[in-house]
Amino acid sequence: MASIYNGEEITMKPKDRLIFALDVPDKRQALDLVQLLEGEVGLFKLGLELYLAEGPGLLQELVNRVGGDWVFLDLKLYDIPNTLLGPIRTILHGLALFTIPSDLGPAALKKIVSGTVFKVLAVTVLTSTTGDDLKALGFERQYWEDPARLVVRRAVMAKEAGCAGVVCSGREVKAVKEACGPDFLAVCPGIRPEWAAVAGDDQQRIVTPFEAIKNGADYIVVGRPIRTYPESQGGPVAAARRVVEEIAAALDSTN
Numbered sequence: 001m002a003s004i005y006n007g008e009e010i011t012m013k014p015k016d017r018l019i020f021a022l023d024v025p026d027k028r029q030a031l032d033l034v035q036l037l038e039g040e041v042g043l044f045k046l047g048l049e050l051y052l053a054e055g056p057g058l059l060q061e062l063v064n065r066v067g068g069d070w071v072f073l074d075l076k077l078y079d080i081p082n083t084l085l086g087p088i089r090t091i092l093h094g095l096a097l098f099t100i101p102s103d104l105g106p107a108a109l110k111k112i113v114s115g116t117v118f119k120v121l122a123v124t125v126l127t128s129t130t131g132d133d134l135k136a137l138g139f140e141r142q143y144w145e146d147p148a149r150l151v152v153r154r155a156v157m158a159k160e161a162g163c164a165g166v167v168c169s170g171r172e173v174k175a176v177k178e179a180c181g182p183d184f185l186a187v188c189p190g191i192r193p194e195w196a197a198v199a200g201d202d203q204q205r206i207v208t209p210f211e212a213i214k215n216g217a218d219y220i221v222v223g224r225p226i227r228t229y230p231e232s233q234g235g236p237v238a239a240a241r242r243v244v245e246e247i248a249a250a251l252d253s254t255n
C-alpha cells in the first residue's frame with residue numbers, strides 16, 4: 001500500500017489510515033472533535049463548510065495542533081487553472097493532501113500539480129454520484145452503466161498529470177490500483193460500516209471500512225458514521241475504534 005510519506009520509512013498503524021471528516025459548522029465544534037479523536041484517527045479532513053466559516057486561521061490552528069502531515073484540505077475548487085492557482089498558493093505549505101476535481105481536465109491538473117507543493121488528489125467521481133446521474137449529465141453508455149470505467153479513466157489521466165492519487169469509492173479501488181500501480185494513492189470516502197446508520201444518507205457507492213481496505217484503499221474517509229454515533233453506544237470515540245478494528249482486520253486478511 002502507498003503512503004503519503006513517500007520515500008520515508010514509516011510504519012503505519014491501522015488508525016493512520018483513517019481520515020476523519022470535520023464536517024461541522026464552526027471552530028468550537030471542530031476543535032472539540034479534534035480533542036476527542038486526536039489519538040483515535042490518522043488525519044483530519046477540513047472541508048468547504050468549515051473553511052468558508054472559519055478561513056485559513058483554523059487551518060493554521062489545526063496544522064499547529066496535529067501537524068501538517070495529518071491535515072487534509074478538501075476544497076475541490078473548480079475554476080480555470082489561472083484563477084485556482086492564486087488562492088491555492090495562499091494556502092500554507094505543509095499539508096498532507098489537497099483535492100481538485102478531475103473533470104478540470106488533464107492540462108489544468110498538470111498546471112495545478114506543478115504550481116503546488118502539497119500532494120494533490122484528483123476527485124474522480126463523487127461517491128454520491130450514481131450511474132443515472134452520469135446518464136443525465138450526458139456521459140456515454142459505458143460510463144453510466146459502469147461508473148468504475150469513468151473512475152479508472154480519470155485516475156489514469158490524474159496519474160499522467162502528476163497527481164499523487166485519487167479519491168474514489170471503495171468499489172473502484174481495486175481497478176484503480178490495477179491501472180495506476182500500488183504507489184498511486186487511493187483515498188476512499190462513501191464508507192458505511194454495517195453497524196452505523198446515517199439518517200437521510202446522500203452517499204451512494206458505499207462500502208464498509210473492511211471492504212475498502214481489503215480492496216486496496218490506502219486511506220478511508222469517515223464522517224457521519226463516527227460523528228453521529230450514539231453516545232449511548234460510546235459516541236465518536238467508540239465508533240472510531242470500531243472502524244480501526246475493521247481496518248486492522250482487513251490488513252491482517254491481506255497479509
Ligand code: C5P
Pocket residue numbers: 021023047074123124125126127128167168189190191203221222223224225
Ligand atoms: O459523512 P460522510 O462519511 O459521508 O463524509 C464523507 C466525506 O468525504 C465528506 O466530507 C465529503 O465531502 C467527502 N467526500 C466524498 N466523496 C468524494 C470526495 C470527498 O464524500 N468523492
